[in-house]
Amino acid sequence: MTPKIISERFDVKDNHRFATYSANGGYTSLKKLFAMKPDDVIEEVKKSGLRGRGGAGFPTGMKWSFIPKSNDKPKYLCVNADEGEPGTFKDRLILERDPHALIEGIIICCYAVGIKNAYIYIRGEYDFPLARLTAALEEAYREGYAGKNIKGSGTDVDIVIHRGAGAYICGDETGLIESLEGKKGQPRPKPPFPAIVGVFGCPTVVNNVETISALPWIMNHGADAYAAIGTDKSKGTMLFSISGMVERPGVYEGAFGVNLWDFIEKSTGGVKDGKRLKAVIPGGSSSAILTADEARNVKLDYESIAATGAMVGSGAIMVLDEDTSIVKALEVVLRFYAHESCGQCPPCREGTYWLYEIVHRIRAGKGRPEDVDLMLSICPDMLGRTVCVLADSAAIPAASYIKKFRGEFEAMISGAHAPERRLHPGGVNLESRAL
Amino acid sequence: MSVNITINGRKIVAAEGALVIDVCRDNGIEIPHFCYHPGLGPDGNCRMCQVDFAGPRGNKLGISCKTTVAEGMEVLTDSDAAKRARASVEEMLLLNHPLDCPICDKAGECSLQNYYMEHDLQPGRQDFTRFRKEKAKDIGPTLILDQERCVLCDRCVRFLRDVAQDEQLYIAGRGHEAFITTFPGQEVTSPYSLNTVDLCPVGALTSKDFRFNSATWFLKNTNSVCTTCARGCSMEIQSKKDQVYRMRPRLNADVNGYWACDEGRVNYQFVNHDRIITPFIRRGVDTIECSVPEAIAEMRTLMGFKPAGQIDKPSTRRVVVLASATCTLEEMFLLKRLARESLNAQILVARHVPDGADDHLLRRADKHPNARGAEMLGLRVVDLQRGGVNEIQDMLGGDGVLLTVGFNTHVEAIAPLWSSAGKVIALSGCRSALTEAADLVFPGRTFAEKDGIVVNFEGHAQQLRPAIETRAESEWQIIDALIASLTGALPHPTIAHVRKAIMDGVMSLGGVDLLKLGLTGARTGQTVAS
Numbered sequence: 035m036t037p038k039i040i041s042e043r044f045d046v047k048d049n050h051r052f053a054t055y056s057a058n059g060g061y062t063s064l065k066k067l068f069a070m071k072p073d074d075v076i077e078e079v080k081k082s083g084l085r086g087r088g089g090a091g092f093p094t095g096m097k098w099s100f101i102p103k104s105n106d107k108p109k110y111l112c113v114n115a116d117e118g119e120p121g122t123f124k125d126r127l128i129l130e131r132d133p134h135a136l137i138e139g140i141i142i143c144c145y146a147v148g149i150k151n152a153y154i155y156i157r158g159e160y161d162f163p164l165a166r167l168t169a170a171l172e173e174a175y176r177e178g179y180a181g182k183n184i185k186g187s188g189t190d191v192d193i194v195i196h197r198g199a200g201a202y203i204c205g206d207e208t209g210l211i212e213s214l215e216g217k218k219g220q221p222r223p224k225p226p227f228p229a230i231v232g233v234f235g236c237p238t239v240v241n242n243v244e245t246i247s248a249l250p251w252i253m254n255h256g257a258d259a260y261a262a263i264g265t266d267k268s269k270g271t272m273l274f275s276i277s278g279m280v281e282r283p284g285v286y287e288g289a290f291g292v293n294l295w296d297f298i299e300k301s302t303g304g305v306k307d308g309k310r311l312k313a314v315i316p317g318g319s320s321s322a323i324l325t326a327d328e329a330r331n332v333k334l335d336y337e338s339i340a341a342t343g344a345m346v347g348s349g350a351i352m353v354l355d356e357d358t359s360i361v362k363a364l365e366v367v368l369r370f371y372a373h374e375s376c377g378q379c380p381p382c383r384e385g386t387y388w389l390y391e392i393v394h395r396i397r398a399g400k401g402r403p404e405d406v407d408l409m410l411s412i413c414p415d416m417l418g419r420t421v422c423v424l425a426d427s428a429a430i431p432a433a434s435y436i437k438k439f440r441g442e443f444e445a446m447i448s449g450a451h452a453p454e455r456r457l458h459p460g461g462v463n464l465e466s467r468a469l
Numbered sequence: 470m471s472v473n474i475t476i477n478g479r480k481i482v483a484a485e486g487a488l489v490i491d492v493c494r495d496n497g498i499e500i501p502h503f504c505y506h507p508g509l510g511p512d513g514n515c516r517m518c519q520v521d522f523a524g525p526r527g528n529k530l531g532i533s534c535k536t537t538v539a540e541g542m543e544v545l546t547d548s549d550a551a552k553r554a555r556a557s558v559e560e561m562l563l564l565n566h567p568l569d570c571p572i573c574d575k576a577g578e579c580s581l582q583n584y585y586m587e588h589d590l591q592p593g594r595q596d597f598t599r600f601r602k603e604k605a606k607d608i609g610p611t612l613i614l615d616q617e618r619c620v621l622c623d624r625c626v627r628f629l630r631d632v633a634q635d636e637q638l639y640i641a642g643r644g645h646e647a648f649i650t651t652f653p654g655q656e657v658t659s660p661y662s663l664n665t666v667d668l669c670p671v672g673a674l675t676s677k678d679f680r681f682n683s684a685t686w687f688l689k690n691t692n693s694v695c696t697t698c699a700r701g702c703s704m705e706i707q708s709k710k711d712q713v714y715r716m717r718p719r720l721n722a723d724v725n726g727y728w729a730c731d732e733g734r735v736n737y738q739f740v741n742h743d744r745i746i747t748p749f750i751r752r753g754v755d756t757i758e759c760s761v762p763e764a765i766a767e768m769r770t771l772m773g774f775k776p777a778g779q780i781d782k783p784s785t786r787r788v789v790v791l792a793s794a795t796c797t798l799e800e801m802f803l804l805k806r807l808a809r810e811s812l813n814a815q816i817l818v819a820r821h822v823p824d825g826a827d828d829h830l831l832r833r834a835d836k837h838p839n840a841r842g843a844e845m846l847g848l849r850v851v852d853l854q855r856g857g858v859n860e861i862q863d864m865l866g867g868d869g870v871l872l873t874v875g876f877n878t879h880v881e882a883i884a885p886l887w888s889s890a891g892k893v894i895a896l897s898g899c900r901s902a903l904t905e906a907a908d909l910v911f912p913g914r915t916f917a918e919k920d921g922i923v924v925n926f927e928g929h930a931q932q933l934r935p936a937i938e939t940r941a942e943s944e945w946q947i948i949d950a951l952i953a954s955l956t957g958a959l960p961h962p963t964i965a966h967v968r969k970a971i972m973d974g975v976m977s978l979g980g981v982d983l984l985k986l987g988l989t990g991a992r993t994g995q996t997v998a999s
Contacts, residue, residue, distance in 0.1 A: 201643070218640070223513035223535050377621060377640070377647035378514040384561035387645040391597040408594065415557035418530065419516055 037263060039251045039271045040244060041287040044131045050166050052173035055134040061179060063253035067142055068187040075146035079249070082257035083269030088114055088205075088242030089318065089348045091336050098147050100229035101237045110238045111143055111152040112214060112228075113246055115167075116198050116205040118157060120319035120370055121350030124273035124285045125243040129156070129163035132247065133170035134179075137193065139246035141184060142253055144191040147239055151192050155210050158198040168195060202374035206422045207240035209376065220376045221422035242348075244273055264290035268335035272349050278315075279306045279355035290335035294324075297334050298351060309355040313438070317347025319367045320427030322434035323360075343434060360439040361446050364432060365393045371428035382425035385416040389432050401447035410436055474542040489533035489544055490518050498546055501555055501584045503562075503670045504622040505534035508727035509631065515622050517584070519554040521545035530554050556588040563593060565600040565645065566671075567617040575672030577685035581620060602648050609637075609657035611677055611731055612665065616648040619673035625649065625665035632728065634829065635659040649673065661830065663731045667717055678735050679715045688714055691936035692988050694923055696795055696838040696916040697733035700831050701925035703989060704729060706737070706917055706936035713737040713917050713937060721989040724929055730832050732825075737917060739878055743900040745912045746941050761942060765954050767909050771892045772812070772870050779957045780811070786891070787869035788814035789861060791883070793821060794837030794850060796875040796944070797921025797933065798983075799967045801839070801846050802974075803948040804874060811955040814872075815864050818843035820852040821882035833926055838916075842924035845977045845993065853882040865890045872896070874944060876903055877915055896944055912941035919943065920964055922983055924993060930981055931990030 048054040080095030117125040174180040203209040204219040211233045213219035232238020268290035277283045281303030314329035322344040368390040377383045416429040470485040483492040503515035511534035521528045523543035570576045602616035630636040637657045666676045688707040695702040703721035718729035748764035749756045766776040773786040790808040808816035822836035851857030868891035880903040887893040887906045898913035918939045924930045949960040968983040979994015
């Protein structure tokens with residue numbers, strides 16, 4: 035049985051309130067925390083093998099250790115709650131149902147790294163999660179779990195919630211920092227990395243909500259307990275947002291190392307209405323696609339999925355059944371990235387739109403035989419050529435959808451339309467809307 | 470400290486911390502770029518300067534404008550991957566580019582155009598309707614914006630924000646819908662706005678002053694100096710036949726860096742019209758054109774000498790020589806000799822252009838290019854706006870002869886003088902109220918036709934070079950001829966001889982060799998705090 039780490043208290047009534055949270059063992063990790071040296075906390079997190087859950091999967095403890103030890107500049111924590119990757123909706127649950135775990139995690143991170151000011155950059159559309167988080171933060175201040183001298187430990191952590199304004203690119207760590215500074219949300223060229231020059235020019239840790247929320251459990255149960263779950267390199271558990279053509283879409287916590295399709299099937303009851311599985315997108319819309327065979331034969335961990343060319347990403351698993359048009363799916367994905375490109379780098383600004391134009395034309399029945407190869411030749415010119423990975427996020431799915439389902443594209447171009455129904459149940463009719 | 474790197478297999482020693490793109494340029498390898506500019510630094514958005522970096526795990530593309538050199542670094546600027554990366558950026562930029570090169574002012578000096586010639590030369594694969602944005606948008610007194618041509622390199626935005634410190638442009642919108650624009654309801658009014666036209670790698674920002682005036686490849690470039698204020702920015706004068714078309718700053722780290730102000734750039738119009746080419750004598754309401762020797766004879770008469778031959782006795786009339794502080798060092802030097810040694814006259818250098826204001830970047834309140842040069846020659850500089858007029862009127866004593874030199878513009882400041890002088894002789898290149906009032910007028914040259922030296926307020930000497938042709942003789946030759954006619958001294962054969970004489974006679978030059986000023990000039994020994 036998979037242990038529940040993040041979603042442990044999701045179903046506890048009123049868990050978003052301080053009284054319930056603390057009655058169920060909340061904030062107990064702090065006692066142990068304040069007894070440890072900050073460097074030992076970083077070591078503990080390194081030992082746990084916790085990796086960033088925002089999409090890149092970078093080892094969290096290592097990220098913290100890049101922060102310079104000197105005290106000549108203030109240091110900051112930015113919690114990335116700008117959950118924007120299409121298909122991802124797991125941070126939302128944490129914010130709504132377990133906001134105090136996030137606050138507890140923030141205290142742990144800040145204590146370990148020596149940070150006194152934390153920002154939570156929350157996605158602008160998250161009204162209800164924002165209300166829950168704000169209320170929880172007020173409680174935390176009232177109860178002495180935020181602000182000056184937390185519970186007499188001498189540790190100060192001020193937490194400020196900053197609301198985004200609706201740009202996907204502000205979920206990129208440097209885009210987030212720019213936006214937080216009051217500028218247009220555009221990623222910065224790296225290096226320097228945020229650990230050296232981050233928000234307001236100061237060393238900054240940027241961590242995802244889920245990453246931070248896993249810290250209290252690790253502190254309570256020890257790094258070894260966490261590292262015992264999962265595989266050698268992908269340790270612990272992760273929240274997976276499963277959507278698409280499955281019986282029970284939703285957020286499910288899973289340990290790494292299990293078979294991908296088994297996990298999906300056990301969690302959600304398998305493909306909806308007994309249809310045949312066509313493909314699985316394992317890590318959000320910017321991931322490459324897996325065919326049904328690949329999905330049935332791959333293990334759910336960072337390394338195994340990466341070996342197929344796809345990624346675990348933010349854990350947004352999308353299931354496509356036999357009636358789903360891959361061409362239309364790609365059109366929706368590319369429309370999104372063309373719309374969300376910040377416009378700094380030509381390969382992304384122009385490339386995402388160019389790809390969208392071509393697939394849109396194919397979908398509109400005006401495709402040309404050479405269009406498939408044209409798209410395939412554009413994709414490599416977008417990979418790794420830009421400031422951030424948004425161009426890659428469009429080029430990777432485009433190339434993989436075409437390579438793995440080339441027949442569908444060619445059929446649509448030649449007029450023999452592939453079966454097509456919808457991308458997901460209840461989805462809006464995107465094609466009628468102008469880009 | 471220096472580091473050893475290789476560029477395309479060539480071993481190169483570079484300064485630690487230098488940018489790869491700079492090191493390449495200094496070693497003769499120009500890497501295409503849009504957003505990087507040495508005066509603005511890198512931004513990293515255009516992706517055009519990608520080169521290959523060899524590493525233990527194979528080659529990796531990176532932008533050369535943001536990468537600093539490191540010991541042992543191997544740079545490949547023309548590997549297949551690097552060339553492909555740059556060609557693809559070029560292709561992406563051309564996707565929505567309007568391709569209106571035939572009517573674009575930038576054609577011929579456009580980076581996008583040049584890089585296309587360098588990289589691709591293939592027909593476009595673009596086959597959708599190009600994005601429409603605003604064209605020929607009036608965004609201020611000096612600029613026209615074409616958003617379709619823009620490659621969104623952000624240079625103009627960064628210049629106005631970081632250098633001019635006057636943020637008046639920004640990139641609005643996102644993705645392929647992004648565009649450069651002004652803040653709502655506002656215009657670009659920065660006194661340095663025209664630098665954005667030079668910075669613009671394409672024809673998105675064009676100058677109202679130069680727009681549609683000439684194809685760029687017809688223009689001749691002359692390295693000269695701006696004479697609009699005491700800064701003396703290094704400029705290139707771009708001309709065709711006897712007309713100046715535009716002026717642009719050129720790099721001079723000691724004076725102006727990469728920049729120049731709008732005022733200086735457009736201060737050439739007076740060169741192109743209402744010029745005086747031949748001397749003339751005024752007889753009542755008539756003017757009689759004459760030759761230079763005839764004019765010299767007339768001058769002698771006006772000053773109370775015999776019309777010809779060396780002077781045997783001092784003039785009976787009081788003579789005041791008044792030089793504009795816009796005159797060159799050579800002219801002032803010879804005028805001093807004329808006044809002190811030949812005429813026994815008073816000589817003053819006048820500030821006659823109304824003051825502006827100092828600012829944080831380049832512009833100086835003093836609008837004369839060579840007041841400092843006058844001081845170095847030991848000449849007294851008077852300010853006509855501040856009591857100088859009365860002083861000179863006293864010298865003239867109601868019937869003296871006033872010889873004015875170099876007052877091409879802003880002559881109204883000396884109007885009280887010519888009405889109170891007995892006779893007025895003007896050596897002037899442009900028709901004005903002064904030349905209408907003068908009894909004798911010698912032709913003159915403007916900065917665009919002169920060879921001469923000016924010294925800026927910091928004591929930096931630079932050389933003006935003639936950009937356009939004129940039949941009018943040089944001021945220094947006319948002054949030299951006047952001296953010759955009065956004293957019998959031999960005229961200087963060339964201007965280099967005048968410079969030699971200055972170096973021999975003026976101690977305050979601090980060892981500067983006026984014959985070897987080069988393109989960016991030299992700092993004279995004495996400097997004053999700015």
